[in-house]
Amino acid sequence: MTEPAYVAVDWGTSSFRLWLIDRAGKVLAERRSDEGMLAAAKAGFAGVLQSHLTAVEAPAQLPVLVCGMAGAKTGWVEAGYVDTPAPLSAVLKQAALVPGETRDIRILPGIAQRDTRAPDVMRGEETQLLGALGLGAPGEALVCMPGTHSKWVRVKDGTVVHFSTFMTGELFSVVSRETILSLAVAGADDAEDVASFKAAVKAAYEAPAFAANLLFTARSRQLLFGGTPAAARETLSGTLIGVELAAGLSGTVPKAGITLIASGRLAMLYRLAFDALSVTVQPIDADEAVRRGLSMAAAAIWTK
Amino acid sequence: MTEPAYVAVDWGTSSFRLWLIDRAGKVLAERRSDEGMLAAAKAGFAGVLQSHLTAVEAPAQLPVLVCGMAGAKTGWVEAGYVDTPAPLSAVLKQAALVPGETRDIRILPGIAQRDTRAPDVMRGEETQLLGALGLGAPGEALVCMPGTHSKWVRVKDGTVVHFSTFMTGELFSVVSRETILSLAVAGADDAEDVASFKAAVKAAYEAPAFAANLLFTARSRQLLFGGTPAAARETLSGTLIGVELAAGLSGTVPKAGITLIASGRLAMLYRLAFDALSVTVQPIDADEAVRRGLSMAAAAIWTK
Numbered sequence: 001m002t003e004p005a006y007v008a009v010d011w012g013t014s015s016f017r018l019w020l021i022d023r024a025g026k027v028l029a030e031r032r033s034d035e036g037m038l039a040a041a042k043a044g045f046a047g048v049l050q051s052h053l054t055a056v057e058a059p060a061q062l063p064v065l066v067c068g069m070a071g072a073k074t075g076w077v078e079a080g081y082v083d084t085p086a087p088l089s090a091v092l093k094q095a096a097l098v099p100g101e102t103r104d105i106r107i108l109p110g111i112a113q114r115d116t117r118a119p120d121v122m123r124g125e126e127t128q129l130l131g132a133l134g135l136g137a138p139g140e141a142l143v144c145m146p147g148t149h150s151k152w153v154r155v156k157d158g159t160v161v162h163f164s165t166f167m168t169g170e171l172f173s174v175v176s177r178e179t180i181l182s183l184a185v186a187g188a189d190d191a192e193d194v195a196s197f198k199a200a201v202k203a204a205y206e207a208p209a210f211a212a213n214l215l216f217t218a219r220s221r222q223l224l225f226g227g228t229p230a231a232a233r234e235t236l237s238g239t240l241i242g243v244e245l246a247a248g249l250s251g252t253v254p255k256a257g258i259t260l261i262a263s264g265r266l267a268m269l270y271r272l273a274f275d276a277l278s279v280t281v282q283p284i285d286a287d288e289a290v291r292r293g294l295s296m297a298a299a300a301i302w303t304k
Numbered sequence: 305m306t307e308p309a310y311v312a313v314d315w316g317t318s319s320f321r322l323w324l325i326d327r328a329g330k331v332l333a334e335r336r337s338d339e340g341m342l343a344a345a346k347a348g349f350a351g352v353l354q355s356h357l358t359a360v361e362a363p364a365q366l367p368v369l370v371c372g373m374a375g376a377k378t379g380w381v382e383a384g385y386v387d388t389p390a391p392l393s394a395v396l397k398q399a400a401l402v403p404g405e406t407r408d409i410r411i412l413p414g415i416a417q418r419d420t421r422a423p424d425v426m427r428g429e430e431t432q433l434l435g436a437l438g439l440g441a442p443g444e445a446l447v448c449m450p451g452t453h454s455k456w457v458r459v460k461d462g463t464v465v466h467f468s469t470f471m472t473g474e475l476f477s478v479v480s481r482e483t484i485l486s487l488a489v490a491g492a493d494d495a496e497d498v499a500s501f502k503a504a505v506k507a508a509y510e511a512p513a514f515a516a517n518l519l520f521t522a523r524s525r526q527l528l529f530g531g532t533p534a535a536a537r538e539t540l541s542g543t544l545i546g547v548e549l550a551a552g553l554s555g556t557v558p559k560a561g562i563t564l565i566a567s568g569r570l571a572m573l574y575r576l577a578f579d580a581l582s583v584t585v586q587p588i589d590a591d592e593a594v595r596r597g598l599s600m601a602a603a604a605i606w607t608k
Contacts (some may be wrong), residue, residue, distance in 0.1 A: 119527075180471070
């Protein structure tokens with residue numbers, strides 16, 4: 001095994017991921033837990049991090065680079081924001097040092113859009129963008145990053161020029177669990193219902209104003225015509241994603257299509273959704289992107 | 305005091321209202337409680353009703369007419385549906401008799417739209433429509449009935465030809481209480497912020513696809529620019545209502561404008577919303593409408 005060069009951490013609201021990485025960017029060890037920002041704020045950030053560093057036997061002086069909500073005001077140490085138009089190269093240069101630690105621990109800043117008509121913030125996605133697009137890549141990209149709070153980001157020549165957050169994932173969560181529609185999806189198995197999903201994406205894309213109506217039809221359809229809980233769940237999911245796509249695709253779409261940064265089930269759902277609308281996507285794995293972004297930043301900070 | 309002629313009950317999902325009414329339609333006594341369908345399904349419908357009948361000293365043989373969710377499959381006695389196109393006069397003729405009661409108790413049916421592309425159901429609103437528009441009134445009306453599950457109904461010559469449910473009220477409830485936006489509205493006082501509300505209505509009306517983004521700006525705006533919890537709450541409310549109006553107003557609007565059947569705070573909010581879009585409304589009090597509808601039905605059933 002080669003020597004570790006640094007530790008990379010993606011510390012989100014509800015998840016924690018750590019990688020032990022060597023000088024060549026190779027992953028030597030990995031840790032995943034649900035000790036995200038919310039849990040760590042109670043348990044103590046330093047202790048949570050140290051427990052994972054101990055588990056991967058990280059040497060005492062090995063530096064650590066963190067991205068994500070750990071840098072929020074309600075996180076460990078506030079890492080501030082780079083304001084739009086935000087060159088991704090600026091993200092590397094503004095990491096906040098965690099004070100009072102013997103080890104060199106830094107947290108990357110987020111990006112803020114200080115536009116009173118479209119105020120927005122991201123933390124963690126800037127690092128994925130860095131890993132996915134690289135520094136100063138020429139040309140324009142329209143990036144879709146699905147999640148609890150999906151981001152649509154327009155990047156031009158390596159600079160984030162505009163972005164919008166859509167709380168699609170969180171809406172799906174509360175709509176399917178906390179409203180009357182929970183009755184319609186109760187007991188849904190994991191069986192996919194691609195037809196229901198794609199039909200819902202198209203219907204919502206074509207008439208986004210009817211979102212709150214299309215959601216309700218998941219229940220009315222069951223009452224009047226029957227239908228499985230899985231079909232109802234796919235209708236909710238497809239409706240919410242379809243509305244997001246109607247907004248995201250309302251501007252100019254680059255010739256190469258949409259850059260989709262996603263992993264796992266979300267990557268699959270969004271690819272289906274774009275497919276339903278015949279929109280080309282360039283898929284990039286989100287897990288790999290954030291690790292690559294952290295590696296690029298670590299190299300810039302400690303190896304230069 | 306004149307003699308009571310019948311009892312009218314509006315039995316919704318989460319509320320119960322009862323009126324003791326004389327032959328001339330005058331209200332002799334009134335009861336309100338939160339023993340709606342959900343609570344009564346546990347406590348027992350007959351017992352809940354009898355406790356209120358006893359409280360208003362209703363004679364033993366006085367008939368009772370009920371509308372609303374008590375007639376749902378999960379209610380007291382299933383009262384079925386009149387299918388669209390649904391003449392409001394048909395609602396009067398299909399009341400379901402509650403079996404096994406010494407008293408004559410009937411529940412009015414709902415209306416079902418058995419359209420596979422736009423399946424929908426209503427229970428209770430058909431009685432409000434009856435009271436608000438009357439039987440066989442000539443001409444066309446586009447009716448907006450705000451609520452947990454708002455209804456937009458097109459009525460032509462006394463017949464419900466089409467309607468759509470929007471779960472606007474329920475979305476507001478879960479979005480403001482169960483998502484990250486609860487942080488933005490926490491501690492909001494009752495102070496109105498008409499400017500924030502109207503601005504949100506207009507923004508959502510103009511770009512309904514951006515709903516899940518406009519909601520999120522209630523939080524980003526606070527993070528980046530400050531702002532009161534009340535302003536954030538009005539932004540959520542205005543956004544969700546604005547999207548509903550974008551859908552509701554997407555078809556032909558009659559010259560007389562929109563018939564708005566609402567009461568209390570919702571009536572005020574929707575009037576502000578329509579005003580923000582310069583749309584004329586004919587306001588009708590929802591409480592009065594349901595009582596009048598029940599009276600018309602009671603007269604048709606027992607006095608003819």
